[in-house]
Amino acid sequence: MKKVLLIAGAFLTLAASAQNDKYLKAMEEKVAAVDSTRSFEGLQVLANGFERIADAEKTQWLPFYYAALANVNSGFFLSTGGKTATVQQLDPIADKAEALITKAETLSKDNSEIWAVKKMIATLRMMGDPMTRYMQYGPIAQQALETARKLNPANPRVDLLAGQDKFYTPEQFGGSKAEAKKLFEDALKKFDAASAASAIDPSWGRATTQYFLSQVK
Amino acid sequence: MCFTNRMRLIITITFLSFLTAANAQPISGKILDSRALPLAGASVSLKDSYDGTTTDSAGRFSFTTTEKGDQVLMVSAIGYRTLEQKINITALPSELSFSLKEAITELKAVVISAGSFEASDRKKATVLSSLDMLTTAGANADVIGAVKTLPGAQQVGESEGLFVRGGTAAETKTFIDGTLVNNFFYSSVPNVAQRGRFSPWLFKGTVFSTGGYSALYGGALSSALILESIDLPDQSSANFGVSVLGVSGGYQHLAKNKKSSFGFSYGYTNLLLAFKAIKQKQTFSTVPVYHTGDANFRIKTSATGIIKYYGYFSANKLAFTEPSIDTLGYDDAFKLANANMYHNLTFRENLGTGWKLNAGASFTLNSDDIDSYLQNSSHQKAIVGALEWKNFTLKSRSHYANAKIVVEKKLAGLSALRFGSEYNYSTELPVYTSSSGAQYRQQVREHLNALFAETDIYVTNAIAAKIGTRVEHSSTLQKANIAPRISLAYSLGKNSQASLAYGTFYQNHETRYLPAAAELQFAKATHYIAQYQKIENNQTLRAEVFYKKYNNLLKTGYSTGREGALNSNGYGAAKGVDLFWRDKKTIPNLDYWVSYSYLDTRRNFLNYPAAIRPPFAAKHTGSIVVKKFLTSRKTGINASYTYATGRPYYNIRYDNAGSKFTIYDQGKTKNFSSLSLSVNYLPNLFQKGAKKFTVLVFSVSNVLNTDQVYGYRYSYNGFRKEAIVPPSKMFVFMGAFFSFGVDRSQDVINSNL
Numbered sequence: 028m029k030k031v032l033l034i035a036g037a038f039l040t041l042a043a044s045a046q047n048d049k050y051l052k053a054m055e056e057k058v059a060a061v062d063s064t065r066s067f068e069g070l071q072v073l074a075n076g077f078e079r080i081a082d083a084e085k086t087q088w089l090p091f092y093y094a095a096l097a098n099v100n101s102g103f104f105l106s107t108g109g110k111t112a113t114v115q116q117l118d119p120i121a122d123k124a125e126a127l128i129t130k131a132e133t134l135s136k137d138n139s140e141i142w143a144v145k146k147m148i149a150t151l152r153m154m155g156d157p158m159t160r161y162m163q164y165g166p167i168a169q170q171a172l173e174t175a176r177k178l179n180p181a182n183p184r185v186d187l188l189a190g191q192d193k194f195y196t197p198e199q200f201g202g203s204k205a206e207a208k209k210l211f212e213d214a215l216k217k218f219d220a221a222s223a224a225s226a227i228d229p230s231w232g233r234a235t236t237q238y239f240l241s242q243v244k
Numbered sequence: 245m246c247f248t249n250r251m252r253l254i255i256t257i258t259f260l261s262f263l264t265a266a267n268a269q270p271i272s273g274k275i276l277d278s279r280a281l282p283l284a285g286a287s288v289s290l291k292d293s294y295d296g297t298t299t300d301s302a303g304r305f306s307f308t309t310t311e312k313g314d315q316v317l318m319v320s321a322i323g324y325r326t327l328e329q330k331i332n333i334t335a336l337p338s339e340l341s342f343s344l345k346e347a348i349t350e351l352k353a354v355v356i357s358a359g360s361f362e363a364s365d366r367k368k369a370t371v372l373s374s375l376d377m378l379t380t381a382g383a384n385a386d387v388i389g390a391v392k393t394l395p396g397a398q399q400v401g402e403s404e405g406l407f408v409r410g411g412t413a414a415e416t417k418t419f420i421d422g423t424l425v426n427n428f429f430y431s432s433v434p435n436v437a438q439r440g441r442f443s444p445w446l447f448k449g450t451v452f453s454t455g456g457y458s459a460l461y462g463g464a465l466s467s468a469l470i471l472e473s474i475d476l477p478d479q480s481s482a483n484f485g486v487s488v489l490g491v492s493g494g495y496q497h498l499a500k501n502k503k504s505s506f507g508f509s510y511g512y513t514n515l516l517l518a519f520k521a522i523k524q525k526q527t528f529s530t531v532p533v534y535h536t537g538d539a540n541f542r543i544k545t546s547a548t549g550i551i552k553y554y555g556y557f558s559a560n561k562l563a564f565t566e567p568s569i570d571t572l573g574y575d576d577a578f579k580l581a582n583a584n585m586y587h588n589l590t591f592r593e594n595l596g597t598g599w600k601l602n603a604g605a606s607f608t609l610n611s612d613d614i615d616s617y618l619q620n621s622s623h624q625k626a627i628v629g630a631l632e633w634k635n636f637t638l639k640s641r642s643h644y645a646n647a648k649i650v651v652e653k654k655l656a657g658l659s660a661l662r663f664g665s666e667y668n669y670s671t672e673l674p675v676y677t678s679s680s681g682a683q684y685r686q687q688v689r690e691h692l693n694a695l696f697a698e699t700d701i702y703v704t705n706a707i708a709a710k711i712g713t714r715v716e717h718s719s720t721l722q723k724a725n726i727a728p729r730i731s732l733a734y735s736l737g738k739n740s741q742a743s744l745a746y747g748t749f750y751q752n753h754e755t756r757y758l759p760a761a762a763e764l765q766f767a768k769a770t771h772y773i774a775q776y777q778k779i780e781n782n783q784t785l786r787a788e789v790f791y792k793k794y795n796n797l798l799k800t801g802y803s804t805g806r807e808g809a810l811n812s813n814g815y816g817a818a819k820g821v822d823l824f825w826r827d828k829k830t831i832p833n834l835d836y837w838v839s840y841s842y843l844d845t846r847r848n849f850l851n852y853p854a855a856i857r858p859p860f861a862a863k864h865t866g867s868i869v870v871k872k873f874l875t876s877r878k879t880g881i882n883a884s885y886t887y888a889t890g891r892p893y894y895n896i897r898y899d900n901a902g903s904k905f906t907i908y909d910q911g912k913t914k915n916f917s918s919l920s921l922s923v924n925y926l927p928n929l930f931q932k933g934a935k936k937f938t939v940l941v942f943s944v945s946n947v948l949n950t951d952q953v954y955g956y957r958y959s960y961n962g963f964r965k966e967a968i969v970p971p972s973k974m975f976v977f978m979g980a981f982f983s984f985g986v987d988r989s990q991d992v993i994n995s996n997l
Contacts, residue, residue, distance in 0.1 A: 068285065071285045072285075072298040075285075075287035075296070075297075075298045076296075076298075078287060078289075079287070079289045079295070080294055082289070082318075083293050111781065115738075118349075119323045119349065120322055122322075123322050156781070158782070166478070197875070
């Protein structure tokens with residue numbers, strides 16, 4: 028009888044780890060693409076992929092987190108190359124990202140990485156119409172970033188995002204390339220010091236930081 | 245041993261799983277939008293599995309799955325309603341095809357905008373931001389001053405109020421947080437427009453409706469000015485201001501848990517200095533002095549509920565003389581003392597499952613003491629034969645109470661249903677004392693009850709309707725009315741839309757001519773509005789045509805030496821075009837707007853002998869407002885120019901022989917124009933962590949010192965006429981305002997980025 032239980036147990040473990048392997052394998056492949064996908068369409072495909080995993084798994088925060096991240100990044104790519112995206116384009120993407128990050132948050136509370144994405148969502152909403160939206164979303168973005176920093180001061184992505192804010196804000200409005208540079212350097216140090224818990228935990232941003240550093244030098 | 249057996253089992257399972265992998269079932273097809281065009285970027289997946297893909301630019305998808313049997317296929321795309329469809333994997337057609345319906349969202353949907361201008365920071369399709377109200381040159385930080393730069397409003401300078409599309413000032417009503425405000429302006433002074441009582445800082449949003457407004461509001465034939473007060477302040481702060489007009493100070497406290505706040509402020513205005521520097525037309529024996537105080541508290545009762553209180557107190561007095569037009573060598577003297585108190589309490593809460601409650605009550609107490617008389621050359625009160633009527637006192641006490649409750653239910657998409665009730669109570673007790681000492685007391689008490697319901701129906705993102713009805717009952721008229729309202733909005737493309745509005749509006753007659761000789765009807769206006777609007781990033785174009793028909797306007801007659809209400813057989817009509825263009829894009833860092841109104845109106849009301857163009861209606865009115873912020877100098881420069889063609893004026897007197905009112909003389913004033921400039925300097929702007937914030941303001945109205953004529957007044961016998969002009973041609977304002985604890989840089993960035 029004991030033996031039977033043992034066999035059944037081993038079998039279940041095997042099945043579970045098979046499931047876990049499937050999850051990790053599916054995630055790893057996509058997480059690797061987070062830093063390298065650089066188009067609206069590509070990021071949308073990636074976001075949809077993460078969302079499928081998220082919906083199937085239901086209890087993992089990471090796929091929800093990455094789905095939100097890929098969505099918000101796709102929004103940022105709408106505004107590159109001289110194009111300016113409108114509120115009409117950006118808000119639905121931000122709504123989508125917000126719904127996903129809210130699900131991630133119910134699975135993992137007080138998570139610095141999640142607050143960093145919340146900051147990015149607020150910034151995305153602001154970008155559609157900075158003039159009329161600065162007052163509403165500026166403080167939300169700021170507060171989210173501060174929360175992210177407080178929850179994990181070693182999170183390099185917080186410095187990267189803070190640096191981007193300083194980089195893009197006109198100097199008369201409190202932006203500063205020098206301060207941006209300092210933040211990017213801090214971010215890089217933290218990237219060097221960081222060791223992701225697993226291959227699928229958030230580790231994105233190093234390449235972006237290096238790109239921005241090359242722009243401020 | 246059973247080990248080998250187990251091995252066999254595992255091998256079998258592994259083999260089976262390989263087998264199933266080899267049996268992966270392809271699923272492919274096409275996703276279309278509601279117009280049958282391919283939808284790219286849509287997510288297609290099998291529910292609760294990893295299997296799925298994203299559609300390509302042709303809307304095509306293809307993926308394989310190892311799932312079997314009955315499954316749910318999920319198709320979703322941003323901006324569309326998610327589709328879930330049961331499919332059987334083993335019996336799939338080779339090509340699936342689905343179409344997604346667009347989700348109705350606030351961003352994509354048309355806005356029901358006919359007739360109204362919205363100034364707010366939060367909603368889309370707003371024409372002005374709250375800060376625009378403050379930084380409009382010539383507006384002197386008066387809500388009404390800024391609103392007057394929008395099309396539809398007349399440039400009337402001889403009396404306060406908004407004269408909208410051929411309507412009188414009394415035809416515009418003001419609402420704060422939904423409830424009616426009775427004494428929005430300081431008490432009238434002959435031939436001098438008074439300011440609004442409330443600071444623009446109190447409000448986060450403004451809707452200026454030039455017609456066709458919602459069934460939630462009533463009692464105004466022409467226009468509704470709807471002001472929404474701010475909720476909790478962002479942080480505790482103290483402020484102090486000093487200007488050529490006086491001093492002011494206040495404190496706002498935000499509780500640590502950010503759930504409640506309270507605040508109070510006091511202002512003292514004394515025009516002595518200003519009148520010394522800038523010569524006034526009138527000779528002031530008592531220079532205008534105003535004391536104003538206010539207090540507020542705001543309490544969050546839940547995540548979505550808030551109770552707000554605002555209380556306002558003011559006392560002011562003034563006295564002046566000017567040469568009498570009726571008798572040479574004498575002066576007309578006018579003294580006014582006003583006390584006013586206003587309380588407003590509102591409650592707002594989401595009741596769950598899409599239900600929302602808005603309730604409010606306000607109470608006003610107003611007291612005016614007016615002393616009007618002729619004064620001889622030795623500054624003594626004098627009674628002159630045949631002009632005894634020029635000497636009188638008027639003591640008026642008024643109480644007003646208003647209550648309103650609105651319940652809202654969110655329906656599918658953006659559709660909503662609203663209904664509720666409103667109650668307005670007023671008592672006015674004027675006591676008129678003639679030169680002989682005879683007293684005439686009058687009391688007008690009114691209970692106005694209203695019920696209303698309206699619904700917003702969004703059929704698709706491209707078409708929406710607002711349909712409402714309002715029923716009102718007046719105790720003085722002992723009558724009820726039914727006022728239907730309908731507006732439609734239809735999208736003409738990505739950023740442009742067309743709107744139509746129709747509605748009937750009722751109003752009680754002004755009480756000063758009551759009681760009437762005959763039974764009165766509600767005064768009635770019917771509005772027809774068609775609008776075209778295009779809002780692109782940082783550019784707004786609006787064009788509106790309107791027709792407004794008036795019925796049952798008050799007619800006055802003359803009996804026993806007094807002009808009094810006769811009947812409600814007056815009538816009139818107004819038609820015209822309003823244009824608005826705002827552009828923040830073409831010239832970098834420069835923001836400007838242009839308004840133009842064409843108005844053709846005639847009416848026969850009060851003592852008019854026939855339907856004539858009223859003296860408060862100019863045919864062409866235009867404004868240009870320009871704002872430029874020099875970030876490097878931390879300085880904002882604002883200019884505004886307004887122009888209006890001449891307005892008619894009349895000498896209407898009672899012809900005793902013919903027993904009727906007759907026009908004895910008439911004419912047209914010269915065209916009106918005014919250029920105003922203002923500069924504000926913000927020395928602490930962008931200083932990191934600045935806890936003090938300073939604003940220095942310098943503004944000049946009518947910089948060019950243009951002669952402005954608002955109209956003409958006649959002596960009692962019609963022998964002499966005199967131009968009605970502003971008290972001074974040019975006006976200069978200087979002030980310094982400090983706040984502590986608040987970095988207002990964000991406000992400034994917001995308005996100038």
